[in-house]
Amino acid sequence: MRLNGKVAIVTGAAKRVGRTIALTLASRGAHLMVHYHSSVREAQNVVKHARRLGVRAYPIQADLSQTKESDRIVRETLQHFQRLDILVNSASVYEETRFGKIREQEWDKHLDANLKGTFFLSQSAGKVMVRRKSGKIVNIIDSDTLKPYKHYLPYLVSKSGLDGLTRALAKELAPHVQVNGVSPGPVLLQKSWGPEIRRAILKATPLKRIGSPQDIANAVLFCIEGTDFMTGAIIPVDGGQHIE
Numbered sequence: 001m002r003l004n005g006k007v008a009i010v011t012g013a014a015k016r017v018g019r020t021i022a023l024t025l026a027s028r029g030a031h032l033m034v035h036y037h038s039s040v041r042e043a044q045n046v047v048k049h050a051r052r053l054g055v056r057a058y059p060i061q062a063d064l065s066q067t068k069e070s071d072r073i074v075r076e077t078l079q080h081f082q083r084l085d086i087l088v089n090s091a092s093v094y095e096e097t098r099f100g101k102i103r104e105q106e107w108d109k110h111l112d113a114n115l116k117g118t119f120f121l122s123q124s125a126g127k128v129m130v131r132r133k134s135g136k137i138v139n140i141i142d143s144d145t146l147k148p149y150k151h152y153l154p155y156l157v158s159k160s161g162l163d164g165l166t167r168a169l170a171k172e173l174a175p176h177v178q179v180n181g182v183s184p185g186p187v188l189l190q191k192s193w194g195p196e197i198r199r200a201i202l203k204a205t206p207l208k209r210i211g212s213p214q215d216i217a218n219a220v221l222f223c224i225e226g227t228d229f230m231t232g233a234i235i236p237v238d239g240g241q242h243i244e
């Protein structure tokens with residue numbers, strides 16, 4: 001699929017990795033729905049940048065844990081553009097949770113936004129794509145679902161669910177819509193992580209560097225423009241951590 005003139009929804013697009021994905025798609029000529037949850041100013045900034053690249057772009061606010069929001073996001077996209085070609089699910093809740101003290105509310109927060117929200121938005125978007133007999137969905141997952149670490153259990157379970165969701169959706173939406181996953185390793189570290197954690201991450205990374213948001217955006221580009229003969233695939237973009 002060529003991106004030029006297509007319409008993409010990118011969730012969690014106001015900042016960090018989602019922002020880079022959104023602007024990379026815009027740089028290839030895709031019109032954008034810039035989804036955000038609370039980062040309104042940052043989302044407006046992405047919209048401004050995208051428009052400077054010559055595409056149409058609109059911000060859209062939604063809490064993805066609220067399933068009713070998915071139909072609205074797709075409806076507003078169609079009102080603006082009369083088409084929808086691409087959905088990139090990048091929004092995510094990532095919070096430390098200590099085993100033995102994990103509350104139901106923390107479990108639900110991760111599972112509702114990361115897994116349930118991604119499914120319902122993909123279902124709303126997928127129906128439109130199936131009708132048009134064309135579409136791409138890319139889920140941003142996490143390469144650590146293969147090698148879970150401690151203190152983030154609900155997050156890691158939600159992302160393991162996305163591995164399964166990617167494959168199951170790929171079956172449901174074939175043959176005209178392709179669904180794939182990109183699983184980042186460390187590309188933007190949490191501000192609270194000190195030099196020790198950084199050293200440990202580099203030790204566990206064969207390519208001996210932290211990745212960049214652009215590494216992830218490039219893999220998303222490949223899922224969309226690189227080939228139409230790939231579905232249900234999950235690409236680790238993690239400097240080789242999954243083989244360490």
Ligand SMILES: NC(=O)c1ccc[n+]([C@@H]2O[C@H](COP(=O)([O-])OP(=O)(O)OC[C@H]3O[C@@H](n4cnc5c(N)ncnc54)[C@H](OP(=O)(O)O)[C@@H]3O)[C@@H](O)[C@H]2O)c1
Pocket residue numbers: 011012013014015016017018035036037038039040062063064065089090091092093094113140141142143183184185186187188189
């Ligand atoms: N950064 C990394 O090194 C890394 C490593 C592995 C995997 N990943 C994955 O790559 C993706 C992007 O990473 P990131 O670090 O850029 O993500 P992030 O900063 O942790 O989160 C992205 C966005 O998710 C949105 N969000 C949170 N809760 C939401 C909700 N209930 N409804 C709607 N949106 C919500 C937030 O939007 P607002 O700011 O507008 O509130 C946030 O800016 C994520 O799926 C992440 O799990 C990242």
